[in-house]
Amino acid sequence: MTLVAAFRCQNGGIMLISDREENDGYSRREVDKIYKIDVPACFCQVFIASAGFSGIIANLQWAVHRAVNQGCVDGKNIVLHHKGIIESGLKDFYAQYADKLTEYPGALIVVAPLTARVPILYRTEQAMLVPEAYYAADGSGKALSDYFADRLFGSSQISGHTVLDKELMKKLGAFILREAEKAVAGVGMGADMQFIHEGDKRVQRFSSDEVKRIQDCIPPLKEALLPCLANASIPIKLTG
Secondary structure, eight states, X not given: OOOEEEEEOTTSOEEEEEEOEEEOSSOEEEOOOXXXXXXXXXXXXXXXXXXXXXXXXXXXXXXXXXXXXXXXXXXXXXXXXXXXXXHHHHHHHHHHHGGGOSSOOEEEEEEEESSSSSOEEEEEETTEEEEOSSEEEESTTHHHHHHHIIIIIGGGEETTEEOOOHHHHHHHHHHHHHHHHHHSTTXXXXXXXXXXXXXXXXXXXXXXXXXXXXXXXXXXXXXXXXXXHHHOOOOOOOOO
């Protein structure tokens, strides 16, 4: 139970967001749901944002990490062959844990070459990587995120690029996380936000406290919407 989501930004980078709650039905605790793999020999970074039970997710992350490390040892070009390498790690994971899985964990994977213009975004379908151009989400908060993303983010696409600048993207991500925390069980205990290679080759991370400060500056949905409804002019056509 969680929410992880990724958005393509104005300059081609990726905004990756997640909540921080782990809930086993008995207790809650904060965990980091965004896992980073540095591959300095291949000038590449890999990010995994996962939804599911922590033990299963930890093993999925390690299976991918191990496959990437083995690719480096074998002298493979990770940037060029990353899809096959990561999928081999996912296949190993499912082969080892298939009998222990009550549900398939979901993951968003971002491959960010330091030598290319933009990162590459995937979502997983079991051991398969599915490319996504602009947006992907997973976890129990996915339906709510999909709804707001479709109306607030999807409508901002022009010729495949978002017109939302970084400041607006931060507010959009913080808003979706706030509303998911209010409405969806298992989403909460703070949030993380990362901008991956948005405009340069840095990774900019916003802590849970920083995301909370952004959320506090966004008016509640009711306060933002009701004045617009009250001021809406609706023409009435009389018949008869």
